[in-house]
Structures are given as C-alpha cells and as structure tokens.
Amino acid sequence: MATERQTDPAALSADAKLPARREASLASLVLANRGVFWGGALLLVMVAIALFGPLFTSDPMALNPIKRLKPPGGEFLFGTDFLGRDVFARVIYGARISLAVGLAVALIAISVGLVMGMIAGYIRALDALIMRVMDGLMAIPGILLAIALISLSGATLTTVIVAIVIPEIPRVVRLVRSVVLTVREEPYVEAAIAAGTRLPQILVRHILPNTIAPLIVQATYISGSAMLTESILGFLGAGIPPEIPSWGNIMSEGRTYFQISPWIIFFPGIALAFTVLAVNVVGDGLRDTLDPRIARKM
Numbered sequence: 001m002a003t004e005r006q007t008d009p010a011a012l013s014a015d016a017k018l019p020a021r022r023e024a025s026l027a028s029l030v031l032a033n034r035g036v037f038w039g040g041a042l043l044l045v046m047v048a049i050a051l052f053g054p055l056f057t058s059d060p061m062a063l064n065p066i067k068r069l070k071p072p073g074g075e076f077l078f079g080t081d082f083l084g085r086d087v088f089a090r091v092i093y094g095a096r097i098s099l100a101v102g103l104a105v106a107l108i109a110i111s112v113g114l115v116m117g118m119i120a121g122y123i124r125a126l127d128a129l130i131m132r133v134m135d136g137l138m139a140i141p142g143i144l145l146a147i148a149l150i151s152l153s154g155a156t157l158t159t160v161i162v163a164i165v166i167p168e169i170p171r172v173v174r175l176v177r178s179v180v181l182t183v184r185e186e187p188y189v190e191a192a193i194a195a196g197t198r199l200p201q202i203l204v205r206h207i208l209p210n211t212i213a214p215l216i217v218q219a220t221y222i223s224g225s226a227m228l229t230e231s232i233l234g235f236l237g238a239g240i241p242p243e244i245p246s247w248g249n250i251m252s253e254g255r256t257y258f259q260i261s262p263w264i265i266f267f268p269g270i271a272l273a274f275t276v277l278a279v280n281v282v283g284d285g286l287r288d289t290l291d292p293r294i295a296r297k298m
Contacts, residue, residue, distance in 0.1 A: 035285030042278035046271075050095035057089040060245045069261045079263040081254060090245040091268050097246040098227045098275060101161055105226035106219040108165045113172025114211065118203055120173060121180025131177070134170035142167035146229065147238045160239050164226050175218055176211050183210045213290040220283030224276045231272055247272045 054060075064084030072079040078087035120130040137145075146163035153159050183189060189206050197205075233239030234248020235255075242249050247268040254264025 033285040033289050035281045036289065037285075039278045039281030039285060042274065043282060046095060046275050046278065047099060049092060050099050053092035053095070054089070057092050058086050060085065060089040060093040061243075062086070069257065071261075072263055078267045079261065081250075081261070081264050082257055087250070087264060087267055090250050091247070091271050093245045094247040094250060094268060095271060095275070097157075097240065097244065098230060098272065101157075101164070101230045102223035102227040102279070104161050105164050105168060106223040108161070109168040109172050109222050110215055110219050112165075113169045114176055114208075114215065116169070117173040117176025118180055118207060118211075121177040122184055122199075122203065122207070127177075130173065134173050137167065138170045140167070142229065143232060146233060147236070150233070150238055155239060155241055157240055157244070160230060160233060163233075164229050168222050168225070172215070172218060172222075175214055179211050179214060180207055183207050217283050217287045217290065220279050220286065224279040224283070227272065227276055227279070 062085060064080070066084065067076070067080050068082055068084040070076050070080040070084075076086055076088065078091060081087055081090070116130055116134075120127045142164075145167050146160075149163040149166070150159055184207065186206075189202065192202050192206055230239055230246065231248035231251070234246050235252045237252060239248055240246050242253070250268040251265045254261065258265055
C-alpha cells in the first residue's frame with residue numbers, strides 16, 4: 001500500500017498541495033480575526049493617506065500670515081496654525097514621518113535582536129555576556145536614552161530612528177532567546193546535532209522558523225511604540241528638526257495656542273491615536289491567531 005501511494009500520481013499531487021493548503025488555512029484564520037481585519041483596514045487607510053494624500057494637498061511649509069489661526073472650514077479642512085500653514089497638509093505629511101519611523105524601527109530592532117537572541121540562546125558561552133548588556137540597556141528609560149543620544153549626535157531623522165531602536169533591541173533579544181532555549185531541547189534539533197549538521201544550518205532550518213510568529217507580533221508593538229516615542233520626542237523639542245512637519249512637532253508648536261486654537265493639537269493627536277490603535281489591534285489579533293494556546297481556547 002505504501003508503494004502504491006508513493007507511485008500514485010493522484011497521491012503525489014495531493015501531497016504537493018498540502019503546504020499550499022496550510023498557507024491558505026493560516027491566511028484565512030488571520031483574515032477571519034476581527035482585530036486583524038479592522039485594524040489592518042484602518043492601517044491601510046492611513047498608509048494610503050500618507051502615500052497619496054500629499055498629491056491632493058497644498059505645500060505643508062507654505063506660509064500665509066494673513067490667514068493665520070483660521071478655524072477648520074471649507075478652505076482649510078483642519079484650519080491653519082500660527083504662521084498660516086495648512087494643518088491638514090501638515091498632518092498628512094506627518095503621517096509619512098511617523099509611519100516611516102515605525103516601520104524602520106521595527107525592521108532594524110527585529111533584525112538585530114533576532115541575531116543576538118539566537119546567539120545568546122544557543123551559544124552558552126556568550127549568553128551571560130549578551131544578556132547582561134541587554135539588562136543594562138533595559139535599566140535605562142527609553143525616552144531618557146533617546147534624548148541623551150540625540151543631544152550627543154544631533155537631531156536628524158536617522159538619529160531619531162537609531163535612538164528609538166536601541167531601547168527596543170533588548171526586548172527582542174529576550175523574546176528570541178526564550179524561544180531558542182525551548183526549541184534547542186527538541187528531539188529534531190538533537191537529531192540534527194547528532195547527524196553532524198553545521199550550526200548555521202541548525203539555526204536557519206530548525207530554530208529560525210519557530211521565532212517568526214512571535215516576532216511578527218512583537219514587530220507590531222515595536223512599531224506602535226516607536227511612533228509614540230517619536231511624537232513624544234518631537235513634542236519635547238528633542239526629536240526631528242522643527243522644520244520637518246511631524247505629528248510631534250505640530251503638537252509642540254500648537255501648545256502655545258491651545259486655548260484659542262485647539263485644532264492645531266487635536267487633529268495630529270487624533271491621527272496619532274488612530275494609527276497606533278490600528279497597529280496595536282493588528283498585533284493583538286495576530287497574537288490571538290498565531291499563539292496555539294490562545295487559538296485552541298478561541
């Protein structure tokens with residue numbers, strides 16, 4: 001019977017379709033989650049606005065002192081600031097900055113933390129050294145560390161991204177290390193070691209696939225946290241240069257006129273809140289879908 005199944009073209013065709021079916025079922029589970037669906041839809045809307053919105057708005061840097069502090073209306077959807085600049089155009093442009101910072105921080109933190117976490121979890125000789133460095137970084141508040149790094153090297157977009165990435169790396173390292181410490185004791189990893197498989201192949205083939213699901217979820221939380229941190233730095237005047245219209249900079253400039261022109265702070269604050277909410281909802285939905293224990297309960 002086994003020989004007939006191996007030589008049966010229909011059986012071979014069915015076996016070949018199994019990976020595709022698994023991928024399709026995983027995709028359907030992810031899309032069936034309401035959090036992933038609605039959060040992803042809102043996030044896609046924000047991304048579309050950031051990409052194509054500037055094509056339909058005015059110059060966010062254009063000054064018009066005659067129309068300064070105009071309330072929201074027909075000509076200016078979100079009103080104007082104290083220099084007569086269109087708040088709507090500045091909020092749209094600020095979406096690009098926040099989304100770019102969130103994506104860049106998540107990708108860099110996940111990449112660096114993945115490598116260091118796999119090394120720390122699998123090579124015992126380096127585990128203590130790497131984790132003590134990570135513990136030292138986690139002992140410093142992320143905002144204070146970012147402000148210190150920016151004050152030393154200057155406020156640029158690259159500096160802000162690096163300053164936000166560094167406090168996020170220890171969290172990724174600890175997550176990956178915990179997964180590696182569990183997976184390395186599995187029988188298939190021990191069998192690969194006994195068969196003489198080289199260390200890079202063990203890490204890539206047997207350990208790396210087990211870290212993908214938790215890293216995807218962690219990346220969403222890092223992205224939302226990075227956007228909040230960037231806005232906080234901008235609000236404090238320690239982030240991206242003020243001539244670049246980011247959400248934090250817009251709110252920082254508008255706090256002086258909050259009592260007479262609250263829309264300068266209100267609209268970028270709402271945009272930030274909805275974007276971070278969408279990212280966190282997607283992360284919660286992915287966690288519920290990709291975590292086997294939670295998925296069984298659901």
